[in-house]
Amino acid sequence: MNPDVEADLNELSATLGNIEAVLDLDGLRAQVAELEEQAAKPDLWDDQEKAQQVTSQLAHRQGDLRRVTGLRSRLDDLGVLYELAEDEGDAGSLAEADTERGKLRAEIASLEVRTLLSGEYDERDALITVRAEAGGVDAADFAEMLLRMYSRWAERHGYPVDVYDTSYAEEAGIKSATFRVKAPYAYGTLSVEQGTHRLVRISPFDNQGRRQTSFAGVEVVPVVESADHVDIDEKDLRVDVYRSSGPGGQGVNTTDSAVRLTHIPTGIVVSCQNERSQLQNKATAMAVLQAKLLERKRQEDREKMDALKDSGSSWGNQMRNYVLHPYQMVKDLRTEHEVGNPSAVLDGEIDDFIEAGIRWRRQTQN
Incomplete structure (x- = not known):
């Protein structure tokens, strides 16, 4: 041989x-x-x-x-x-x-x-929230592009996705969306997507055809299980019910079945409108709130342990650039991984970015 x-x-x-x-x-x-x-x-x-x-x-x-x-x-x-x-x-x-x-x-x-996914919650489903940040209507459009990107990625792998809540922007795109990816190790895999994503392009919403930079944030938390024991006092909750709506304010149903929960001590707000029943929507929203509170506790515990150590891995920082003009490129700022085909990436081809992110995270933790 x-x-x-x-x-x-x-x-x-x-x-x-x-x-x-x-x-x-x-x-x-x-x-x-x-x-x-x-x-x-x-x-x-x-x-x-x-x-x-x-x-x-x-x-x-x-x-x-x-x-x-x-x-x-x-x-x-x-x-x-x-x-x-x-x-x-x-x-x-x-x-x-x-x-x-x-x-x-x-x-x-x-x-x-x-095999690098060995964190406490890595095996669980992932609960993802995509939010429009700076950039006006372009940011709302970009947030919707990211929602589609993750949905297409899940579809390519045969993973079911449940969209719990979508808040549509007035002109185009979305203000935010929360969805669950149901797959083993979905949280461990997708947690490296957390952070601020940046888009540079000629704005389709600018009649002068100027270049626009916009931002969208991605939050990834593990889905809670019954053994997690996240206690929420009813006195700490404000519950609002409202009518579910679609793009442009179009009514989805004729009853006040959508539910918004506000956790008063932390200011965390979650909502759900994907079920017909107000009771079901409240149960789903409560599960989302528990997941966010669990992740908040985990972050606080980690911050205490890392108080004297600068790991350089703040998830809140900008982590990936999507450039559509004046050239075509998507680049991860942590791993340096880049490709010259943004349309494929935005169509869900992000496995290489995810794998590079997981390897980078393991290296920074060692």
């Missing part, structure tokens, strides 16, 4: 071996067996929330196991393919093997990033 190819295959095998050790394949198989046992119980769906949790975890663990064992099998087969191709002098088979090696390298690198 070609020495360079052999060295590359050995390196890929070593990387995959590290991944297998981190994922603990024996432990993973035991988890799958236990979850399969729970899923087979006849009374599983008596508690729908628990049933959904069990089936989701089972599908996720089975997927992890299939993915890593499949990569190992393909890597073993690839070594055999190279040997046969070289023995027979088959240029077509060699080209096929080279293509497979490139695919394996990318898939193993992607899986390696997943």
Whole structure:
């Protein structure tokens, strides 16, 4: 076998071996067996929330196991393919093997990033809020572009998205939107998207065609679970009900079913209008509020621990530029990762940015 190819295959095998050790394949198989046992119980769906949790975890663990064992099998087969191709002098088979090696390298690198997600809440669903910031109508339009970007990213991966609340701007775009991405490790994966995003372009809303800079903020928190125990005193809540509305103030329904909760001690405001029932909207809004309060507590605890240490990783700072004029580029200011195709990025192709962000975060934490 070609020495360079052999060295590359050995390196890929070593990387995959590290991944297998981190994922603990024996432990993973035991988890799958236990979850399969729970899923087979006849009374599983008596508690729908628990049933959904069990089936989701089972599908996720089975997927992890299939993915890593499949990569190992393909890597073993690839070594055999190279040997046969070289023995027979088959240029077509060699080209096929080279293509497979490139695919394996990318898939193993992607899986390696997943093993870096070891935070307390990384396995959970993500609750994301996108807000228009400085820049007027362009900022509202940019916020809607980011909402679409994350929705398209989730769609590409087959992850369900629930939009809890959208506040539309008067002329175009949105003031804010809150949505949930339902996928294993969604929080750990998307948390690196938190921060201020900046757009530079010729404004479609400026009749003189001037260049405009606008900003949108992205907040990412983990979805709370019943074990988190975020206690909220009813006396600390102000509850407002109102009629759900769509773009341009168009009524979505004819009853006051939308709910806005204000947590008086912290000033946190959340709302939900995606359900027909006021009771359902209040329950969903309460879950969002609990998630935000949990994240606030986590941030406060982290700030206390980091009080004497400047980590240089303030999430509130500008973290990515999207330039549509005078040139085409998207650049992450933390990782230096950049691409020259903003339209693809805004259409949801952000995996490279996310993976670079996860690696950068791990390096800054070490």
